[in-house]
Amino acid sequence: MSAQTIPFPVERRSRPSRFLEGLPAPRTVPLPSPFRLRHGGQLEGAELAYETWGELAPAKDNALLLFTGLSPRAHARSSAEDPSPGWWEEMIGPGHPIDTDRFFVVCFNQLGSCFGSTGPASQDPATGRRYAVDFPVLTIEDIARAAKAGLQALGIERAAAVVGPSMGGMAALAFALQFPAALDRLMLISSAHRCSPFAIAVHSIQREAVRSDPAWHGGRYPADHPPVTGMRLARKMGMISYRSASEWQGRFGRERTERWGDEPFGVEFEVESYLEHHATKFTQAFDANCYLYLSRAMDLFDASEHGGCLAAAAQKLSHLAVSVVGVHTDILFPLNQQQALVAALQDAGAQAELVALDSIQGHDAFLVDKERFAPVVAEFLGRP
Amino acid sequence: MSAQTIPFPVERRSRPSRFLEGLPAPRTVPLPSPFRLRHGGQLEGAELAYETWGELAPAKDNALLLFTGLSPRAHARSSAEDPSPGWWEEMIGPGHPIDTDRFFVVCFNQLGSCFGSTGPASQDPATGRRYAVDFPVLTIEDIARAAKAGLQALGIERAAAVVGPSMGGMAALAFALQFPAALDRLMLISSAHRCSPFAIAVHSIQREAVRSDPAWHGGRYPADHPPVTGMRLARKMGMISYRSASEWQGRFGRERTERWGDEPFGVEFEVESYLEHHATKFTQAFDANCYLYLSRAMDLFDASEHGGCLAAAAQKLSHLAVSVVGVHTDILFPLNQQQALVAALQDAGAQAELVALDSIQGHDAFLVDKERFAPVVAEFLGRP
Numbered sequence: 191m192s193a194q195t196i197p198f199p200v201e202r203r204s205r206p207s208r209f210l211e212g213l214p215a216p217r218t219v220p221l222p223s224p225f226r227l228r229h230g231g232q233l234e235g236a237e238l239a240y241e242t243w244g245e246l247a248p249a250k251d252n253a254l255l256l257f258t259g260l261s262p263r264a265h266a267r268s269s270a271e272d273p274s275p276g277w278w279e280e281m282i283g284p285g286h287p288i289d290t291d292r293f294f295v296v297c298f299n300q301l302g303s304c305f306g307s308t309g310p311a312s313q314d315p316a317t318g319r320r321y322a323v324d325f326p327v328l329t330i331e332d333i334a335r336a337a338k339a340g341l342q343a344l345g346i347e348r349a350a351a352v353v354g355p356s357m358g359g360m361a362a363l364a365f366a367l368q369f370p371a372a373l374d375r376l377m378l379i380s381s382a383h384r385c386s387p388f389a390i391a392v393h394s395i396q397r398e399a400v401r402s403d404p405a406w407h408g409g410r411y412p413a414d415h416p417p418v419t420g421m422r423l424a425r426k427m428g429m430i431s432y433r434s435a436s437e438w439q440g441r442f443g444r445e446r447t448e449r450w451g452d453e454p455f456g457v458e459f460e461v462e463s464y465l466e467h468h469a470t471k472f473t474q475a476f477d478a479n480c481y482l483y484l485s486r487a488m489d490l491f492d493a494s495e496h497g498g499c500l501a502a503a504a505q506k507l508s509h510l511a512v513s514v515v516g517v518h519t520d521i522l523f524p525l526n527q528q529q530a531l532v533a534a535l536q537d538a539g540a541q542a543e544l545v546a547l548d549s550i551q552g553h554d555a556f557l558v559d560k561e562r563f564a565p566v567v568a569e570f571l572g573r574p
Numbered sequence: 575m576s577a578q579t580i581p582f583p584v585e586r587r588s589r590p591s592r593f594l595e596g597l598p599a600p601r602t603v604p605l606p607s608p609f610r611l612r613h614g615g616q617l618e619g620a621e622l623a624y625e626t627w628g629e630l631a632p633a634k635d636n637a638l639l640l641f642t643g644l645s646p647r648a649h650a651r652s653s654a655e656d657p658s659p660g661w662w663e664e665m666i667g668p669g670h671p672i673d674t675d676r677f678f679v680v681c682f683n684q685l686g687s688c689f690g691s692t693g694p695a696s697q698d699p700a701t702g703r704r705y706a707v708d709f710p711v712l713t714i715e716d717i718a719r720a721a722k723a724g725l726q727a728l729g730i731e732r733a734a735a736v737v738g739p740s741m742g743g744m745a746a747l748a749f750a751l752q753f754p755a756a757l758d759r760l761m762l763i764s765s766a767h768r769c770s771p772f773a774i775a776v777h778s779i780q781r782e783a784v785r786s787d788p789a790w791h792g793g794r795y796p797a798d799h800p801p802v803t804g805m806r807l808a809r810k811m812g813m814i815s816y817r818s819a820s821e822w823q824g825r826f827g828r829e830r831t832e833r834w835g836d837e838p839f840g841v842e843f844e845v846e847s848y849l850e851h852h853a854t855k856f857t858q859a860f861d862a863n864c865y866l867y868l869s870r871a872m873d874l875f876d877a878s879e880h881g882g883c884l885a886a887a888a889q890k891l892s893h894l895a896v897s898v899v900g901v902h903t904d905i906l907f908p909l910n911q912q913q914a915l916v917a918a919l920q921d922a923g924a925q926a927e928l929v930a931l932d933s934i935q936g937h938d939a940f941l942v943d944k945e946r947f948a949p950v951v952a953e954f955l956g957r958p
Contacts, residue, residue: 323838385828386822387819387827387828387844388814388819390846391810391813391822391846392814394841395811395814395849398806398807399783399807402804402807404788409838419786420786422782423783423786423807426775426778426779426782427811429775430772430775430776435908438770438771438772439770439771441771442771444769444771444876454707454793455781455785455870457778459771459778461774461778462774462775465775489843521819521905524819
């Protein structure tokens with residue numbers, strides 16, 4: 191793997207955070223201050239944590255901006271400094287689908303998250319307390335605009351490619367709509383140009399589960415006493431929407447598990463044990479308020495707002511090469527949404543293509559079905 | 575509509591209950607006492623509330639036993655005594671698909687429910703307190719066996735037909751498996767011979783939402799202070815699994831609603847307002863412990879246990895005419911489950927047929943898509 195290049199002149203590191211415990215403090219870039227948000231409000235002294243892989247070409251024309259899903263940090267791939275596996279470990283590296291021999295890959299921890307970037311879990315310089323629910327309403331457009339400012343802070347004006355899975359696909363699309371001249375190609379994976387009412391319903395109930403936990407305390411929970419019950423429920427609901435019924439049928443069937451204690455109505459089936467295991471991990475790994483803000487940002491996003499309708503929005507992207515990848519078993523962002531987006535882009539004259547994959551893993555397939563996704567990513571990004 | 579016949583010699587009426595407020599106390603039949611349950615434990619002095627439509631023929635050979643879904647009461651159709659619309663109002667009556675000119679229709683409030691039948695919300699004669707979580711583990715087989723005993727108390731040994739939608743289809747199937755000689759035809763609607771891991775996951779998270787509400791108090795909440803927050807969350811999750819994404823797309827799209835107050839992260843979209851409205855109604859209308867018991871009963875049910883595998887279970891039903899009705903957009907009990915059941919029944923030699931409907935309303939279609947369901951029910955039950 192190529193040595194890392196740190197083009198930013200002064201190396202800044204994020205403050206310690208409970209969500210980065212045991213990890214090296216990530217590098218950060220400052221955002222313009224104040225940083226004004228789309229729905230009102232502004233942030234002073236905000237910053238983004240980031241990681242990079244590969245080397246920036248002298249012409250600074252080989253950057254690939256990678257957006258994350260809702261919960262990952264900027265650590266998309268292992269590095270000398272942090273050898274733990276990244277969230278897209280196999281996808282990035284020399285000779286890999288996102289080829290670091292060619293691209294200088296930049297991944298930010300998104301604005302509003304809690305892994306070194308400014309978000310609801312960060313200290314509000316105006317009060318000295320965590321922002322919590324005083325953080326301004328966050329939108330996908332803000333996340334994309336912060337990433338654009340982050341690239342500029344690294345000396346990069348244009349991206350050769352912008353790639354994002356899931357919520358990151360929305361951010362990638364919002365990047366392209368706001369800065370159409372700042373990229374050449376766009377790859378949207380298991381994402382959508384807006385949430386369907388089904389997705390909004392799932393997200394809304396997840397947020398309600400967190401807010402209904404008395405430990406949420408209207409958002410003012412102590413950092414070391416988060417609303418774990420609400421977060422566990424929210425995560426379990428998410429897992430239902432991230433996977434597919436047919437995958438679980440094959441994996442779990444109706445297998446029983448060792449009963450966990452004597453609790454009435456406790457875990458009895460393997461699928462319950464699986465949910466419990468993953469959800470419990472999550473409750474400690476992500477800030478509840480950050481979760482609420484990012485979840486709502488997804489629901490608020492609608493690419494149609496950039497022009498008045500989807501067709502008008504697509505007109506802004508008519509010069510781009512766009513790959514839209516979807517999965518037949520995805521119930522959160524189903525294939526008909528990706529089809530609608532590609533149709534609009536093609537009508538607008540963009541060089542847009544739809545790739546529909548047969549993975550059984552549903553929405554999460556991009557994280558686990560390397561076999562199907564790797565060639566698709568390699569082919570699109572490998573074009574001259 | 576025909577006059578009601580009350581063949582039970584002494585008219586018994588259920589005790590007053592907060593869940594029957596404003597309604598006439600339903601008639602009840604006593605269950606054999608003690609009534610032993612499949613997973614251990616027994617009930618003393620248990621009873622079932624019921625309603626009937628049509629007249630029992632002198633030969634007592636025209637009874638149609640109708641099981642309910644998880645939450646309805648026995649009031650499937652309006653009557654002189656209770657003119658409020660029943661949960662299958664349009665389906666039942668003289669000349670209707672379930673024709674009361676031909677059938678004597680009997681619907682019980684299922685064992686474990688809270689509308690006049692014995693369940694976790696009933697008083698335990700041993701302690702004088704509500705059973706709550708001291709109620710024995712309830713299974714679908716118990717529900718079916720209680721209904722069989724209820725029929726006997728009404729002087730009926732055999733049913734001309736047994737019909738059940740959703741959870742009621744499981745109970746109808748459990749009735750047929752336990753008492754194969756006590757029916758001629760069987761109609762299972764939007765149901766399954768067992769829950770998939772997806773359905774178990776949904777149900778499990780719903781139960782966890784109720785149990786996580788501090789107001790649940792380990793099941794010992796005061797009758798007038800139920801865990802409404804947990805019940806509201808559980809109901810909303812249920813609604814996601816009962817309907818289809820495509821229906822909501824057409825109904826709600828991304829329409830915004832008037833914001834409900836200033837609460838951060840409160841209701842913003844029409845689909846959220848719809849969920850809130852329906853879920854809030856439900857929190858007052860159903861007992862939380864009854865909900866937990868009935869939900870778990872569904873997950874525990876597996877027709878394969880009646881013989882060792884589905885094929886062996888189907889052998890018990892080889893003499894029956896069976897209609898299995900499913901809906902393409904049902905994600906809770908999807909069509910592939912109904913297909914598997916029909917295939918097993920046909921292999922066993924039963925006269926079984928699958929009817930796959932194109933309703934857009936998902937699992938709940940049997941309650942709302944009268945246009946598609948009425949002819950299917952009329953055709954099967956109308957055969958000589």
